[in-house]
Amino acid sequence: MLRSCAARLRTLGAGRGGARPPAGNPGPAQRWFSSEKLSANDRSLPNPSWNKDLRLLFEQFMKKCEDGSWTHMPSYSYKNTLSTQDFTTLIRDGKLPNKHLSQAQLFTRSYEEGLGFEYVMFYNDAENRTICFFQGGPYLQGAPGFLHGGAISTMIDATLGTSAMIAVGIVMTANLNITFKRPIPLGSAVVINSQVDKIEGRKVFVSCNVRSADEKTVYTEATSLFIKLEPGKSLT
Numbered sequence: 001m002l003r004s005c006a007a008r009l010r011t012l013g014a015g016r017g018g019a020r021p022p023a024g025n026p027g028p029a030q031r032w033f034s035s036e037k038l039s040a041n042d043r044s045l046p047n048p049s050w051n052k053d054l055r056l057l058f059e060q061f062m063k064k065c066e067d068g069s070w071t072h073m074p075s076y077s078y079k080n081t082l083s084t085q086d087f088t089t090l091i092r093d094g095k096l097p098n099k100h101l102s103q104a105q106l107f108t109r110s111y112e113e114g115l116g117f118e119y120v121m122f123y124n125d126a127e128n129r130t131i132c133f134f135q136g137g138p139y140l141q142g143a144p145g146f147l148h149g150g151a152i153s154t155m156i157d158a159t160l161g162t163s164a165m166i167a168v169g170i171v172m173t174a175n176l177n178i179t180f181k182r183p184i185p186l187g188s189a190v191v192i193n194s195q196v197d198k199i200e201g202r203k204v205f206v207s208c209n210v211r212s213a214d215e216k217t218v219y220t221e222a223t224s225l226f227i228k229l230e231p232g233k234s235l236t
């Protein structure tokens, strides 16, 4: 039932123009929503490893999607989540400098179900906000019983990057500042609430906080700068 609901929401997302990218630039969000052939592999839908909090948050936000204020973002494990083709058009000689590309996977989707990053994102077009519900599995341990800081940073980067990409198109992280205030227990569901604060030319300033599912504990805070890639400019 949830799967069919997600499919319906994808259709709605495509119909209303998704994230409203700049004119003439279809933007990654629209491509995600129109990737019907990939939807059977959507990793952002509940699986047996999700705990009660993660399921509840997912269901709450799927309901919020019904009036169009929030949109569910599908997510896939393989390389084309951020279209390789789109990315190469932004690189001077049109070639990615990596012979391992055929084996590449999105880092956050490269673990088996329940062991690593379990998450789902939703975005709110009117408020320039992206929210991520995240449950870190046992392979993401840092201090015993708690999430590794690198794993937390990864999900923050992914959420902030998604916010920035929805706002302006393909970006890369230039700067990421993180304050770890409380450790996050392994296996608990947390809420990463991000927003675009300011856009200045190619610079997108975004920020977020990470809270417990009941919102009572603030675990982490972050600010970041993303740069919209300039076509034809070499990155290497």
Ligand SMILES: CCCCCCCC(=O)SCCNC(=O)CCNC(=O)[C@H](O)C(C)(C)COP(=O)(O)OP(=O)(O)OC[C@H]1O[C@@H](n2cnc3c(N)ncnc32)[C@H](O)[C@@H]1OP(=O)(O)O
Binding pocket: 082, 157, 158, 159, 161, 162, 165, 171, 172, 173, 174, 175, 201, 202, 203, 225, 227, 228, 229, 230, 233, 235
């Ligand atoms: C959906 C999935 C989301 C996934 C999110 C994950 C994203 C990632 O992890 S990306 C990986 C980590 N990031 C990287 O590897 C990027 C490495 N850095 C780079 O390639 C380049 O520095 C890059 C692309 C960020 C910017 O390069 P370039 O396009 O040449 O920009 P450049 O002309 O130098 O700078 C543009 C503006 O930004 C400013 N700027 C650039 N970097 C910084 C910085 N670190 N701090 C402050 N300002 C900066 C410049 O000063 C300049 O400002 P102005 O226009 O006012 O003069």
